[in-house]
Amino acid sequence: MHEQDGPSRHRTRTGIKAALIALLLLLASAGALIAAANNPKPGITVQVSPASQSVQQGQSAAYTVTLTSTGGFSGAVTLATAGLPAGASGAFTPSSVTLNSGSTVTATLNATIGATTPAGTSTVTITGTGGKVSGSVDASLTVNYKMSTAFSVAAAPDSVTVPPGATAVYTLQLTRNNFPAAVSFSVLGGLPAGATATFSPTGTTGNSSTLQVATTAASPSGSFNLYLVGTGKDSAGKSQYAYANVQLVLDSTIKQFALSGNVPGTLQPGTSAGLDLQISNPNNKSLSLTNLSVAIAGVTRSADAVAKNLACTAADFTLTQYSGPYPLVAPAGSSSLSGLRVAQSAWPRVGMLDSSRNQDGCKGATLQLTYSGSGQGN
Numbered sequence: 001m002h003e004q005d006g007p008s009r010h011r012t013r014t015g016i017k018a019a020l021i022a023l024l025l026l027l028a029s030a031g032a033l034i035a036a037a038n039n040p041k042p043g044i045t046v047q048v049s050p051a052s053q054s055v056q057q058g059q060s061a062a063y064t065v066t067l068t069s070t071g072g073f074s075g076a077v078t079l080a081t082a083g084l085p086a087g088a089s090g091a092f093t094p095s096s097v098t099l100n101s102g103s104t105v106t107a108t109l110n111a112t113i114g115a116t117t118p119a120g121t122s123t124v125t126i127t128g129t130g131g132k133v134s135g136s137v138d139a140s141l142t143v144n145y146k147m148s149t150a151f152s153v154a155a156a157p158d159s160v161t162v163p164p165g166a167t168a169v170y171t172l173q174l175t176r177n178n179f180p181a182a183v184s185f186s187v188l189g190g191l192p193a194g195a196t197a198t199f200s201p202t203g204t205t206g207n208s209s210t211l212q213v214a215t216t217a218a219s220p221s222g223s224f225n226l227y228l229v230g231t232g233k234d235s236a237g238k239s240q241y242a243y244a245n246v247q248l249v250l251d252s253t254i255k256q257f258a259l260s261g262n263v264p265g266t267l268q269p270g271t272s273a274g275l276d277l278q279i280s281n282p283n284n285k286s287l288s289l290t291n292l293s294v295a296i297a298g299v300t301r302s303a304d305a306v307a308k309n310l311a312c313t314a315a316d317f318t319l320t321q322y323s324g325p326y327p328l329v330a331p332a333g334s335s336s337l338s339g340l341r342v343a344q345s346a347w348p349r350v351g352m353l354d355s356s357r358n359q360d361g362c363k364g365a366t367l368q369l370t371y372s373g374s375g376q377g378n
Contacts, residue, residue, distance in 0.1 A: 042073035044099070044128050044135035048109075052140035057117055063109040063139055065092070067128050069099040077130040079107055085122045085143060087114030099130065111141060119145050119188050119229065119243075145229050148240035150179040153230045155211070156321070159247035160291050161374045163254040165217040169293035169372040170246050171321060172199075174207045174230065179240070181232045185209055188227040188243075192250060194219040197226075200296050204315045206353070210295035212370060213248055224248045257281045257330065259292070259371035263350055269359055272318070272351030274344050277337050277371065279330045287375040288327035294319060294348045295370050302364035310361035317367065320349040330375070 045068040053061040067077055077097050081090040090111045097105045109126060120143060127136040152175045160168040174183060184203035191197060194216035199209050211228065229243045258280040263273050275294060281287050296314040305312060324337070324346035337347055350369070352362060 040071040042069075042071040042133050044068070044073060044077060044130060044133055045070055046126060046128050046135040046137040048126055048137050048139045050139075052142070054142040054144060055113055056144050057113055057119070057146040058115045059113055061111045061113070061141060063111070063126070065107045065109055065126055065128075065137075066104060067097060067099060067107070067135070068104045069102055072101045073130065073133055074099055074101045074103075075130045077128045079109075080127050080129070081109060081111075081124060082127070083122055083124045083138075084111060085113075085117050085120065085141070087117035088112060088141075088143075089114075090124070097128075113143055115146070117143050119143050119227065121189065121227075142227075144227070144243050145241035148242050149177060150234055150240040151176045151183060151230065151232065151242055153185075153228065153242045153244045155228065155244040155246045157291060157293075158245075159249060160213075160293070160372070161249040161251055161254060162215070162291075162372060163252055163256060164215050164219045164221060164250050166215060166254075166256070167370065167372050168213045168215075168248050169295045169370065170211040170213075171293070171295075171319065172209045172211060172228070172230070172244065174204070174209075176207065179232065179234065180205065181234065183230045183232040185211070185228060185230050187211075188229055190224050190226040190248075192219045192222065192224050192248070195248075200298075201314045206315045208318065210314075210319065211246075212295055212297070212372075215248075215250060219250055221250045221252050224250070253376075255283050255287050255375045257283070257287055257289070257373070257375045259373060261294070261348075261369060261371065263367055263369075266364065267317075267350070267352040267362075269352050269362070270354035272320075272349045274347035274349050275369070276347060277322075279335045279337075281330050281332050281335070281375075284332055286329050286331045289330055290326045290328070290374045290376075292322040292328070292348070292373040293371065294321065294350070295372075296350070296367055297370040298368040299362075300366040300368065301361065305361050305363065305365070308360070312361035312365050316353050316355070316362050318351040318353060320351075322346060322348045327376075 047066040049064045055061045079092040093108045124139045154173045182203045182205045185199040187197040198212045260278045261275040324342045
């Protein structure tokens with residue numbers, strides 16, 4: 001048997017020693033990683049319930065805030081809030097809490113809304129801080145105008161789905177409680193980018209108005225909540241408010257189509273006429289239509305009424321929306337409600353009010369109507 005000489009045995013022992021050192025270093029590194037994983041950094045987790053609230057001006061909202069120790073954190077935690085709207089204040093009960101390792105505690109945030117706090121939605125950030133450790137969570141707070149007992153507003157339909165670039169139409173219905181004054185309307189917020197809102201009429205002494213939301217092809221797809229407010233002054237000159245919410249859904253998969261129609265003949269005070277809607281479907285297959293709506297975009301008075309300065313506005317007319325079955329299947333090309341065998345009693349109708357003011361001003365007037373609806377391919 002051949003034995004290794006001295007230098008060779010020395011090189012072998014040196015290689016084994018180096019390998020052992022490398023293995024020990026590897027084990028030490030793995031141990032450090034395991035120790036780090038088993039010893040996470042101390043932290044605070046903050047949760048809030050409910051995640052959103054809606055209140056009127058002058059009211060308050062209460063949120064339950066839950067704080068949990070993570071990574072072995074323990075100590076006193078101070079609570080703070082940011083993002084409350086102007087005129088609103090927030091107070092925690094208790095103002096600070098103490099967390100032990102792995103424990104959970106709760107506190108209450110009371111948000112008091114001022115009488116003049118602007119209506120709209122705010123993101124409220126709740127933060128818990130203990131030394132150099134902190135955690136936070138966001139909550140939503142919607143402030144609505146203080147509701148009036150003088151009148152209320154209801155909107156229909158409550159949700160309309162259209163493709164970007166189309167116009168959505170809603171009907172606003174007023175219920176008055178001995179409140180004869182004019183009521184004006186506006187959108188507080190929620191419109192998607194590029195969209196514009198128009199009320200017809202903007203202000204009315206009647207009981208209805210129409211909201212048209214015109215979008216652009218660049219308006220983003222998604223669901224948008226629109227906040228509407230009606231404003232009027234009572235006999236003492238004090239402003240009264242009522243609000244309503246509607247939803248606008250922009251869906252780029254919705255198919256484009258066109259609706260049109262005209263009032264047959266001339267309306268007289270106290271009369272109405274059905275609208276046999278004409279449907280133009282440029283797609284190569286039939287569409288399932290829903291949310292058909294009509295609105296008065298404008299009124300053109302006769303030359304005689306203009307010469308005599310006699311008034312006639314959209315407030316002098318009434319609208320009854322389509323009440324037929326859905327979905328309404330429209331074939332490719334041109335069709336109509338009558339051609340689709342929809343009963344005349346279900347057609348939308350436009351009527352003229354019978355009042356002393358519009359007897360002459362609205363005689364021979366021409367209405368400009370606008371229509372909207374949603375269409376899905378079959």
